[in-house]
Amino acid sequence: MSRIGTAGFRTQVTFSEAQENKTKMVTNFSGCDESKIQTHLLRQACKRKAEEEISERPRKIIIREAGKLKTDKVSLSGVQSSRRAIWIQRRKAHPKLPSTREEALIAASQMTTRDNALIEVDYERQIVGIFVTMAIQLTKDVEDFFGDGTFKSCPKQFHQIYTVITHANGSYVPLAFFLLPDKKEKTYEAMFQHFRRVFERLNGGNLENKTIHLDFEKAAHEAVKHVLLTFALRGCLFHLKQSWWRKIQELGLSAEYKDSESAVGRFLKSTFGLPFLDFLEVCDCLAFDVICEAPEDDAVSRYIEYLTRMYITNTSSFPPHLWASSDVNQKRTTNGCESFHKHLNSLFYTAHPSVFELTDRLQEIMSESKFKLQSTANLRTSKAKDVKKREWLLSIQESFNAGTTTRLQYIQSICHTSLPSTTL
Numbered sequence: 001m002s003r004i005g006t007a008g009f010r011t012q013v014t015f016s017e018a019q020e021n022k023t024k025m026v027t028n029f030s031g032c033d034e035s036k037i038q039t040h041l042l043r044q045a046c047k048r049k050a051e052e053e054i055s056e057r058p059r060k061i062i063i064r065e066a067g068k069l070k071t072d073k074v075s076l077s078g079v080q081s082s083r084r085a086i087w088i089q090r091r092k093a094h095p096k097l098p099s100t101r102e103e104a105l106i107a108a109s110q111m112t113t114r115d116n117a118l119i120e121v122d123y124e125r126q127i128v129g130i131f132v133t134m135a136i137q138l139t140k141d142v143e144d145f146f147g148d149g150t151f152k153s154c155p156k157q158f159h160q161i162y163t164v165i166t167h168a169n170g171s172y173v174p175l176a177f178f179l180l181p182d183k184k185e186k187t188y189e190a191m192f193q194h195f196r197r198v199f200e201r202l203n204g205g206n207l208e209n210k211t212i213h214l215d216f217e218k219a220a221h222e223a224v225k226h227v228l229l230t231f232a233l234r235g236c237l238f239h240l241k242q243s244w245w246r247k248i249q250e251l252g253l254s255a256e257y258k259d260s261e262s263a264v265g266r267f268l269k270s271t272f273g274l275p276f277l278d279f280l281e282v283c284d285c286l287a288f289d290v291i292c293e294a295p296e297d298d299a300v301s302r303y304i305e306y307l308t309r310m311y312i313t314n315t316s317s318f319p320p321h322l323w324a325s326s327d328v329n330q331k332r333t334t335n336g337c338e339s340f341h342k343h344l345n346s347l348f349y350t351a352h353p354s355v356f357e358l359t360d361r362l363q364e365i366m367s368e369s370k371f372k373l374q375s376t377a378n379l380r381t382s383k384a385k386d387v388k389k390r391e392w393l394l395s396i397q398e399s400f401n402a403g404t405t406t407r408l409q410y411i412q413s414i415c416h417t418s419l420p421s422t423t424l
Contacts, residue, residue: 039078042066046082050089057349058086097354101126101181104157104355108179111359116366118198119359125190128158128179130359131198132366135166135173138373140203142166145212147220148337149180152345153361156352159183161344164195165336171372172336175199177362179355188223196227213334215239216318235323237275237332240311241420244271247306251299258422263295271307272418273411276328276393279320281407283312289408328393389417 045065046058053061062082066074091097098104108128109121116134121127144167149160158179165174176198178191199207208230214220215236224233248257248268256264270290274282286307294300310317325332347361393414400410 035074035078038069038074039081041069042074042078043082043085045069047085047089050086058083059349061086095356097356098157101157104128104155104179107355108359111356116370117363120194120198122190122194125187126181127187127190127194128355129191129194129198130177130179130362131195131202132173132175132369133202135175135366135369135373136199136202139166139168139173139175140199140205142168143210144331145175145210146172146334146337147212147214148334148341149183150341150345152351153341153348153358154352155179155355155358157355161341161358162191163337163340165340167331167336169373171369172340173369173373174340174365183217183219185219185222188220189227192223192227211331213331215334216243218317221318221322233322234330234332235318236334237323237418238335238338239333240275240323241272241418244307245420245422247303251302253299253303254422264297264300266412267294267300268303269415269419270408270412271415272420273413273415274320275324275332275418276326276397276414277324277407277411278326279324282320282324285407285411286312289406290411293408326397328390328397393417 042062042065045068046061049056049061049065050058062079065082066079095107098107105121105123105126105128108119111119116132118131118133120129120131122129146165146167147162149162151160154161159182160180162178162180163174164176164178165172167173176195178194180187180191196207207228210228210230211232211234212224212228213234213236214224216239221233221235224231248254253264253268256262257268259265267290270293271286274285274290277285286304291304294304308316311323312320314320344361344365348357353361396405396410396413399405400407405413
């Protein structure tokens, strides 16, 4: 059996005043044209969605909500008004935005985080470190770390976001994010010191005898040598290839490189097989095998001089032990970082978000990483094409090790798995 009841409330407004207000409201709306009414409805809908979907682009919200209204009466000024309303509504969710780096450091130190994050601020070096505590604890036995920076999603008070990730449970998992003021060696040293200290504190042991993969930024390399003394340092093969390709372009050899009938092109391609040799063989291979096949050309000679000065000898800027290995199963790139940064940048609808917006998005990513690490169902098997490529590499290497192919033939064959993109 249902019951119907009544309820009342007290107010200071008399009945006649309430009636008058109601009449005014009706009069106000009745006096508006359809465009103003629809603009008002769109603006209100966008304000609600701005809170519910904090990282969605305003353009998408406006288009979707305008579609729900099923009207063509919204003017351009109405769209602009809705965009402003979204911005204002989202600004209400955060304190006053910092305008200087010092204010950003203070704001970061006062932030509250969820239970799987730790924020530390280094006022002296002007660094903010955001650590994924659960990920660090669950990956204490991993062997490989990867580091790289990005600029687009970095708050304007800092120079870059530097991310340290690892590979675990079939996925690349972020361990720490650093807001850095510059790209100087001392800054990188302080960053790696913070990472090592927090990692050791959370795991109760020393961070030693691991491998870290970086691009070819000299300052970062030197910082690793000074701070992570027992680490093996590896350069990213992708960045290596792009550096060599840019030099080929600079020397005016790109047309020759792309010509499959060109002797110069075949020579240039063969150099991209050098990273698959044992690092002790690289110098001899270039000197006694590759150069012997090099066509007589001034640009080719300058390319050889560039490789020798920068990469080939033990006194080069980036010696072979950083980038050459005969182990075809070895991890060789920082593509996991590149992919992560691409995803991170896509979460913002404008470049250089505020430190508050960045932290909100990073906390969402941390929660996602937590589930990845805890889920045994997340384990991924290698793609068929990757398995096939690895088997092919092993077969080429076995032929070389057995002496059925020469060293030059080996790099001429294997280089085709490592040629750079020529769309730069």
